[in-house]
Amino acid sequence: MSKTLKCISPIDGSVFAERPVASPAEAAASVARARAAQKAWAGRPLEERIALVQAGVRQLNSMSDEVVPELAHMMGRPVRYGGEFGGVNERADYMAKIAARALAPMVVEESETFERRIEREPQGVVLVIAPWNYPYLTAINTIVPALIAGNAVVLKHATQTLLVGERIVRAFAESGFPDDLFINLFLDHEGTEALIAAGSFNFINFTGSVGGGRAIERAAAGTFTGLGLELGGKDPGYVMEDANLDWAVDVLMDGALYNAGQCCCGIERIYVTDTLYDAFVEKAAAWARKLKLGNPLVQETTLGPMANARFASEVRAQTAEAIAAGATPLVDPTLFPEDDGGTYLMPQVLVNVTHDMRVMRDESFGPVVGIMRVRDDEEAIALMNDCEFGLTASLWTSDPVRAARIGARIETGTVMMNRADYLDPALCWTGCKNTGRGGALSEIGYHNLTRPKSYHLRKRSA
Known part of the structure; x- marks a missing residue:
């Protein structure tokens, strides 16, 4: 019998939403399809990737009448505040604006003899594990630059905000996003850790508790998977x-x-x-x-x-x-x-x-x-x-x-x-001590979601 994730509404303690947990085989197959789709996506011009990501964000904005009360039901934020669209748009717009500069090659030499440069390559498949307190904002911090940089994205949200990942992916799909490139998975802790331990991802961004961050580090041990962890605060x-x-x-x-x-x-x-x-x-x-x-x-x-x-x-x-x-x-x-x-x-x-x-x-x-x-x-x-x-x-x-x-x-x-x-x-979102490691947003956020690749091309033999 498959497991079920249930979102219990803080308004009245009722079950607001429930979804079946993906089986290990289903989850692995979904990630494999995302990896296959990533190659073609990375080969598309940057301008096309930016335009499609921006279209996805616009489609998400068009869902505000559904999103705002849905958030109230799932995690309790009053409807008077209108959801998280102001911050979502500010961050998405800024990351789109700086993409060309952040991802531009670093040219060391361009001469008759040598061409030397460092380029930014997408990591591959990026897992975003998003929290319930700002489920759209925290996810967008990584989703937008990861996709613009040429990565595939797998999204896993907290059970408390169970429907958010499903809704974001649906908005991008409705705006014309390529199939399988951006997917939402319903996973429990065991399923998430199993995928990480199997080396399914090239980079993982997690926002949550210190304990959760430690569990992810343990699961990723030996896989050499890049991690970005935003954990506790005081x-x-x-x-x-x-x-x-x-x-x-x-x-x-x-x-x-x-x-x-x-x-x-x-x-x-x-x-x-x-x-x-x-x-x-x-x-x-x-x-x-x-x-x-x-x-x-x-x-x-x-x-x-x-x-x-x-x-x-x-x-x-x-x-x-x-x-x-x-x-x-x-x-x-x-x-x-x-x-x-x-x-x-x-x-x-x-x-x-x-x-x-x-x-x-x-x-x-x-x-x-x-x-x-x-x-x-x-x-x-x-x-x-x-x-x-x-x-x-x-x-x-x-x-x-x-x-x-x-x-x-x-x-x-x-x-x-x-x-x-x-x-x-415009500034790197980062922390120190038990708050975690890594950095999101700004040009540094793009650097964390890509890897450097160096070119040393000698044009003449003497």
């Missing part, structure tokens, strides 16, 4: 004395609580200089209290349920442990009667927190944020670096020289000034 914000207070509160709190805090580069801990601390805390708590927790299909809802009751349980546990250890919660639970002890979880702001508490150390990935008072830059830098993760850091000051100086000392993948929870497609 991103900090640091508010300095010359920051625009209202701007900092608005952006950092949105970065902490948007999408029920389920953001890869969401703000999970905030450090505020002594002179602004009291005012910041007061405004931050007021910001959180104004959120409307409820059914994500209702237009007035600004905070939907967490994707899974298990995720909400972890956030509740971290919060309760912190309060028991002396942290002070600033949001009254009576303001959020919709908090049902399951997927619907109220926002919380904690003060009197320390790095001895898990809520300031472990990834929370939910609508809770701790705020600490700091004396100076040195203390803030030490606290920001006191973490096993390193994805982004958000610095708030009117002095870009100071921000750059502090940023150089932070162990992170991206330093932002007066901005948070944002991915710039």
Whole structure:
């Protein structure tokens, strides 16, 4: 009997969608067809590949009326936010624009005697394992440049957002994409690891947990498959004395609580200089209290349920442990009667927190944020670096020289000034420490999805 994947809706606990798991033979055959289709695709002119990929993205946009409520049903994001199309289009457009430059040969010599150059060859078959929190955005980060660069793509989505991969592939197929080149597979963990261990792919991009990243590394051991891993995060914000207070509160709190805090580069801990601390805390708590927790299909809802009751349980546990250890919660639970002890979880702001508490150390990935008072830059830098993760850091000051100086000392993948929870497609999306390895988007993203091939052509014998 075949296994079945089931998406349990966080709205009401019902089964929203289910699909049969591909058997090992079915999965292997699908990947083989993708590999066969890749050769002809790589031989097509770059301009044609770009045009077809852009057509696929446009067709996906035309499905927004279906996609937005579907996302709400699968992972709980309120429909008022309109899905992920803004970011999808920004990233797809930018990667299409820079493709010719990023993939252009590096010419070392072009003379009567020698022709020496380095070209970019597609990896071959790229596996994209996408998460549930931003299932379109995270997938597009790799899908678009991988296909433009001449690769075939195999897409596997998290069970929580079961229908996303199917929908993206359907959009590309409806726009005239070649058969078998871009496929979606419904796989369980065992099936995915078996394909990886068999050396079925030339490159794998995974966004998910540290544990998931380790499982992929173990499965790929000895296959020499290239890996790009974006794993956990515990991103900090640091508010300095010359920051625009209202701007900092608005952006950092949105970065902490948007999408029920389920953001890869969401703000999970905030450090505020002594002179602004009291005012910041007061405004931050007021910001959180104004959120409307409820059914994500209702237009007035600004905070939907967490994707899974298990995720909400972890956030509740971290919060309760912190309060028991002396942290002070600033949001009254009576303001959020919709908090049902399951997927619907109220926002919380904690003060009197320390790095001895898990809520300031472990990834929370939910609508809770701790705020600490700091004396100076040195203390803030030490606290920001006191973490096993390193994805982004958000610095708030009117002095870009100071921000750059502090940023150089932070162990992170991206330093932002007066901005948070944002991915710039022109910059490499990367991390350090337990956040993972590799880099997506930008020209570097293209380099990771291709391999260098050198040509040393001697034209004359003497």
